[in-house]
Structures are given as structure tokens and as C-alpha cells.
Ligand code: CTP
């Protein structure tokens with residue numbers, strides 16, 4: 433009912449959202465992941481759909497229902513997430529990266545379960561850096577000439593404002609959203625900081641869906657202003 437009365441600020445637009453953690457396999461049984469629930473990204477996908485957009489949600493392993501009317505692509509690893517995202521962004525107008533992408537993956541995935549050898553020695557795992565999906569997309573031509581509006585998220589444990597400002601510039605994106613601590617994995621509410629070229633603005637604590645709707649409105653306003 434509420435959605436019905438919302439203004440369709442993204443009508444005719446295509447939006448791609450990454451959400452959830454990634455899972456980086458060590459062997460067929462085990463892997464490295466993190467506590468991301470995917471709730472913020474799923475809420476943004478839902479809000480963008482409510483606002484009239486055609487939405488593709490690239491989701492890592494999470495146990496959440498797909499928002500109504502949203503096209504979902506399930507992935508596990510960061511490299512799969514990058515491939516699915518690159519397949520979706522060429523005709524998109526907005527890219528919102530909420531995924532908690534694993535920064536590193538085990539260099540090798542064992543074909544078989546790694547077994548204890550009885551000596552008490554623990555295996556050593558070598559890691560390789562994963563691709564930065566947001567930075568890769570933001571460096572593309574359509575993002576650089578303003579045809580694809582890129583939004584990043586950052587969860588920091590300390591010095592949020594300074595880190596968020598630096599991260600926005602490093603990634604080359606117009607808008608970075610900071611999760612204001614304490615870290616809210618799996619919670620239904622959140623508190624956000626919007627960091628753009630003009631400065632910093634707070635979205636006070638609210639449910640992730642309410643914040644997602646506010647963020648969608650902010651994105652639409654910035655797109656209108658830049659055209
Ligand atoms: N991101 C991404 N691909 C990665 C790492 C991050 O797309 N390999 C995106 C996240 O989805 C988020 C933004 O980049 O929108 C910031 O992620 P974050 O982990 O805070 O930044 P990093 O650049 O990885 O730096 P660090 O973890 O060292 O703070």
C-alpha cells in the first residue's frame with residue numbers, strides 16, 4: 433500500500449545491486465565468508481523496484497526472499513559476483529554495491545576435502561586479493577562519463593567519516609554510504625552517513641527498508657541534478 437503511493441522516481445531506469453557476503457572455497461566442504469546478512473542490499477533492491485526501476489540483484493549466499501519484481505542472480509565467490517555484475521551493468525543507470533565482498537580468497541581450492549594428517553600440524557592457507565567489483569565498474573567508461581551512477585557502502589570499525597571520505601575518492605564514485613557503528617549485521621535497522629563531493633549528511637536510525645527508500649530518493653535526486 434505504501435509502495436503504491438510512492439513516487440516512481442526511477443521509472444524507466446535500470447538498477448544493479450550487489451548484496452550479501454561472498455564465499456571463497458578452500459575445499460568442497462569449507463570456505464571463507466563473513467557475517468553480511470544481505471538485508472540492506474535486498475531492501476535497496478526492493479525500494480528501487482517500488483520506485484519503478486528494473487532491478488537486477490546479484491546476491492551472495494544469503495537466506496532472504498527475493499523482493500517482488502526483482503531479477504536475482506545468485507553467486508558464491510567474488511569472481512562470480514564480478515562476472516554477474518559486469519554482465520548486468522552495460523545497460524544500467526545505477527549500480528549500488530552493498531555486498532561484503534571477501535577481500536581475499538584462498539589461492540587454490542582443493543579438489544578433495546583437506547584431511548588431518550595426524551601430525552597435529554595445521555595447514556597454511558595462501559591468499560590472493562579479490563577483484564574490487566565497485567572500483568572495476570566505477571572505472572568503466574559509462575561510469576566515468578556519468579551514464580552509470582555508482583554508489584558504494586562502507587562499514588568501518590573506527591574513524592568512519594575520514595575513512596568514508598577517503599574511500600569515496602579512492603573508488604572514484606559520486607556517493608558513498610557509511611554504516612554508522614555499532615556494526616549491525618543481521619539487524620533490521622541501521623543508521624547511515626551519506627558522503628558525497630559536497631560533504632556528509634546523516635540518515636537517522638530507521639528500518640533498513642525506510643533507509644533504502646530514502647537512499648533511492650537521494651540517488652534519483654543526484655541523477656536528476658547531474659543531467
Ligand atoms: N567492494 C567491492 N569489491 C571488493 C571490495 C569492496 O565491490 N572486492 C565494494 C563494497 O561492496 C562496498 C565498497 O566496495 O560498496 C567498500 O567496501 P569496503 O570493504 O568497505 O572497502 P575496501 O575497498 O575493501 O577496503 P577495506 O575493506 O580495506 O576497508
Ligand code: CA
Pocket residue numbers: 533534535
Ligand atoms: Ca573490504
